Amino acid sequence: MTDKKVLFVDDSPTMRRIIQNSLEEIGFDDIVGAEHGVEAMTKLKDEGDIELILTDWNMPEMDGEEFVKEVKDSDTFSDIPILMITTRGMKDDVITAVKMGVDGYIVKPFDAETLQSKINKAIS
């Protein structure tokens, strides 16, 4: 699992460090970060072999909802599992995310065990 390349997207520099740190603790070493959906789409196309996406929801330029829609609508990237990691913790938010097509949903603040467990489930 940890040989896969991961893309994580979050506009918060603090969260990007925390997620990078968490992914490294899990054992991932091929990790790509982006600040928002627009940058993430560019990285997806440039890197070419991303196999897992972790994305925030509230972001400038292109938010998580639009980004997930772009990914799911594309022929090339639609099969990549996506985890949403967000402060949005209402039931309606989760339902919206499920309808978007995400493969897992984590509400911040999260712990390392939850992240690992959701990643395992998304990839399997």
Place this chain on the structure above:
Amino acid sequence: MSEEPEKYDDILGKIEEMRDFLKIGDEIIPFLGELFKFIQDIMPLMADINASFEDSKEKLPDAKGRINDVTEATEMATHEIMDTLNDISDKVKTIQEDYEGDNEEYFDDIQQHINDITMSLQFQDITEQKLSHANKILNAINKKFKQLSKNTEQVTVSTSVGEKIMSQLTKGFNQEKRDKEREEFEKETEDTVRHNEKISQDDIDELFE
């Protein structure tokens, strides 16, 4: 001769009309009296509202700036903490490599604590989002106040009574009371963390010499 009764009818008709008109006047005049009294009673309150609105409008950009300062400061501090945690983690790993005893669990425990502290720093992102929302609300209020202010300036008063009322609303009724209220408002909104005027520690020490 035949025209005379018609003229009398006309006159009587007009007298009836005037009598009806005076009846209406009897009803309207007390109402107008109450209306003017109401305007008189409400004018000090409206002047207060106008003055409070002006005071508050000035403070909004300041409040927004302070919220941005908090976000910046907490983000900087969080990154400093994470840098320090990374250093500690590296040092622990170095010690662990050189350590010959059998305390693997102990070192793993330390690393786990370091990770736990890192994860708890998520508070900074959550706080920043909440503050950003508060800023959005302040922006919206500021926009409304600006529009209200613009609308007030654009009001054209075409009567002398209206001019006098508008003048009283903007100047206020009791200048002394108004000044005191303004002073209290300034005290309540005073910045107690004056980092914009920060003095260096060396300069502080000099003042004690």
